[in-house]
Amino acid sequence: MKILLIGEYSRLHNSLKEGLQKLGHDVTILGFKDGFKNYPVDFPLEKKWDSGFLKKIKLALLVFTGFDITSNLTYRQFWKNKNHFNHFDIVQLINENSFFCDYTHEKKILDFLFKHNKKVFLLSAGDDYPYVKYNFEHPENPSIIQPYLAGKIADKDFSNVLKFRTKPFEKLHHYIYENIQGVIATDLDYHITMQNHLKYLGLIPSPMNLDKFPKSELEIIDKIVIFHGINRESYFKKGNDYFKKALEIIKQKYGAKVEILTSENLPYDKFINLYDRAHILLDQLYGHDQGSNGLEGMAKGKVVFTNASKLFEKHYNLSEKVAINGLPDVDYLVNELSLLIDNPAEIIAIGKRARAFIEKEHDYIKIAEKFVAIWQKTNA
Known part of the structure; x- marks a missing residue:
């Protein structure tokens, strides 16, 4: 099969790619390199205007106009190479926000992927709408929500989690679930939050290339x-x-x-x-x-x-x-x-x-x- 893996967390998709290649499949990874961890990616995306003086300009622009320049530049990187991201048998998203874009730009990218590939699956492998919702509703469950509720983490340092409590990301969640074939959890922490969901396909543990x-x-x-x-x-x-x-x-x-x-x-x-x-x-x-x-x-x-x-x-x-x-x-x-x-x-x-x-x-x-x-x- 021809397989496109989108996004990288802690080498999960790299290890899966290596396993799939051993089975004879053609596999490509598209995404960011997971920050300073710098994992290998076939088609690397770069987060632009996301540090220093340019970030300050970006934030000012966002406040006054609602326009997110970083999301726009990520979308343009994707669109420039879009012909490399179609006609796949399988596409797998590592997260509900794999491209770290705002709702508008993320949806544009996903629109293309849904329309030009056979099957799209989603991993529950990190913070997403069901995980965040469940753990705020069940604060007794051990999760990263606990140190936040204890006041140890400021809102600005927890924004990548809190965004999943906003209306745009709730809307994005529902849009994704309407278009994917199913969602797979990579460990028990995400399995707990997904049980009884109609699109849930079960738990497959994270791969390790021994x-x-x-x-x-x-x-x-x-x-x-x-x-x-x-x-x-x-x-x-x-x-x-x-x-x-x-x-x-x-x-x-x-x-x-x-x-x-x-x-x-x-x-x-x-x-x-x-x-x-x-x-x-x-x-x-x-x-x-x-x-x-x-x-x-x-x-x-x-x-x-x-x-x-x-x-x-x-x-x-x-x-x-x-x-x-x-x-x-x-x-x-x-x-x-x-x-x-x-x-x-x-x-x-x-x-x-x-x-x-x-x-x-x-x-x-x-x-x-x-x-x-x-x-x-x-x-x-």
Whole structure:
């Protein structure tokens, strides 16, 4: 099949592309490179007038005229190359706002894609209208909404989430759902919000290209190495404030027995290699299921503090831990880290189970086969 994947989050579509290519399909990725992470994209889009002095002009223009120059320039980039984005058997959007445009320009792009391709599918793989709506209505559910409601995140820093509560993006949501063949969730956090929807086709876990993560076992010689990777834009969303406080206590408690590595806003290729020496990876706290960084750490056989709730354990029928369920509680995090540091054999055991879990549930070729099966059986 000829397949167009639109958008990139944390290498999800790149891994899927590699799996699909192994199965003999012709695959193209169109979209942004996910900011500083700089993932490879066949047809890269560039967000223009989105920083510095030009952004100030853009915002002034938006306030006085309602015209979004960045959205217009993204649309023009797409339109210039539109002949490369038609006659596909399958198009898959990574999000309800894959092009990061306002309603008018996003709809223009989608109009073309719907009219000139056979089938269009949508992923629920990040913030979107159903996810945001559900979690504001269910604030007890662990999600990125919780630190916002706790007052840790300002509205301007949460705009990419809050936009899905506005009328234009509600309208865009309904327009997309009227035209797609169906929507697929990539983990349990999005599955929860999509259940019972007529267009929902089910959960397919995120793909992991295990060829890029050769199997290896952890080795502890002297120090326990803990890695904390920080993305400043999602600092509170990931619970990094809790991780930071917990690490301060751990460092004081264990001294030279531990080594703590910290990074900020590194490109993907540097980030993924930086924590090779680590035994423990601190990923995120708010949710039920792992994100891509957590999955990659597990593929490398690390003990990952991430989303691994009781719901996750039940869904995958797990009787032993494959990751540590992270909670926004400093005392809890310190206790869980201490148990591992005091019992190095448990670090080795969890690391082995983590790798086995990824091989069983997230292998990129198996996942690609699941996508193909759903795409083919869903009528146009």
